[in-house]
Amino acid sequence: PRRAGATPRTALPADAAADVDYLVTDSLDLDARPPVVDALRNPRDGLAAALLAVAARVSLANFVGEYSDGAAATWIFRGSVAATPRTRPKRLVTRTRHRAILTTASPARGAAAAAAWTVRGRGRVGASRSKRTGQCVAIKGEDERVPSPINHADGPRQGYVRLEVLAVVLGALSAAAAAAQCATGYLLSPNRRRGVVDDRTVTAFAGAYSLAVSWLALRASEACPPSLAAADPACAVLAIAVFAYGALAPPLTLAGAYGPDAPPLSPTETLRARGLVAIGALGAVFIPDCIAFGLGGADWWDRVSDLHAAQRTLESSTSLFALFATEASMVAHRVGKTGAAPFSTIVPAFVIVC
Numbered sequence: 089p090r091r092a093g094a095t096p097r098t099a100l101p102a103d104a105a106a107d108v109d110y111l112v113t114d115s116l117d118l119d120a121r122p123p124v125v126d127a128l129r130n131p132r133d134g135l136a137a138a139l140l141a142v143a144a145r146v147s148l149a150n151f152v153g154e155y156s157d158g159a160a161a162t163w164i165f166r167g168s169v170a171a172t173p174r175t176r177p178k179r180l181v182t183r184t185r186h187r188a189i190l191t192t193a194s195p196a197r198g199a200a201a202a203a204a205w206t207v208r209g210r211g212r213v214g215a216s217r218s219k220r221t222g223q224c225v226a227i228k229g230e231d232e233r234v235p236s237p238i239n240h241a242d243g244p245r246q247g248y249v250r251l252e253v254l255a256v257v258l259g260a261l262s263a264a265a266a267a268a269q270c271a272t273g274y275l276l277s278p279n280r281r282r283g284v285v286d287d288r289t290v291t292a293f294a295g296a297y298s299l300a301v302s303w304l305a306l307r308a309s310e311a312c313p314p315s316l317a318a319a320d321p322a323c324a325v326l327a328i329a330v331f332a333y334g335a336l337a338p339p340l341t342l343a344g345a346y347g348p349d350a351p352p353l354s355p356t357e358t359l360r361a362r363g364l365v366a367i368g369a370l371g372a373v374f375i376p377d378c379i380a381f382g383l384g385g386a387d388w389w390d391r392v393s394d395l396h397a398a399q400r401t402l403e404s405s406t407s408l409f410a411l412f413a414t415e416a417s418m419v420a421h422r423v424g425k426t427g428a429a430p431f432s433t434i435v436p437a438f439v440i441v442c
Contacts, residue, residue, distance in 0.1 A: 133422070139258040
């Protein structure tokens, strides 16, 4: 609701004069807000839309379990499953009339376990198709795998790995776009504010954070090139610096120790800084990973992956979701500073989502 006695206002364009800055004053008393699509006129938002589309696809893959951990492979059969296995599986996770999820397990060193099932119904059975009956031999091993119905052609992991690589490429491009925006000042607030709540500073930090988690996601992935693994010490140090900044800058800003020469924080800036405290604390959980990669290198990570085959997918996915959250947060930042939505709504909602 508008404050008593306040003059009704309409939203200003994104490049409005410096005397009204919604990053400082918020936009609670606006009567007419611009549509969100008008607020997102930064060319970076095209990259953001592509990255968030990949985020939705990765989220779906995680929700339905569309990947294999390499030590225990999962095949999803659509149709009714007859209880006539040639070799009884280790575990039948789900069995219904229309869907069955079969998980086979075997030693991580490559011994194969096989289970043959007669499947009645429509849809895909492994890599084959059948209107009424079909048979699939699910072979688990490091070298031989039968594609699941979701990952049709090239094994349980390859589709997910491609998503990881696509997200990392888009994350790196987003970081480059943030750097270009900071260098040119394009659509940035002309007001210099205290600490991390300054528009240019938070934009630069978001770009650096996107690059750091993109490195971590690719480094943990099966798609990591040897040349990137060789740069572990240097990359780890840079990433640690970014995550440490994210954890320390917001509380220092609130305490007045970061950028003391700038004007004091407004209530809106205090709210934004508090939201960044929560987000920075979450980002700090990546620091132990960076230390481990910096000290252990490729030999350590290969040993971990041999013992815990799902770890590559787990670590890469965790980093990707941090990348997606960062991109979404900057979209919300740009929406808020044009008055399309108030920060009093954006900040609490985004902290909960993170």
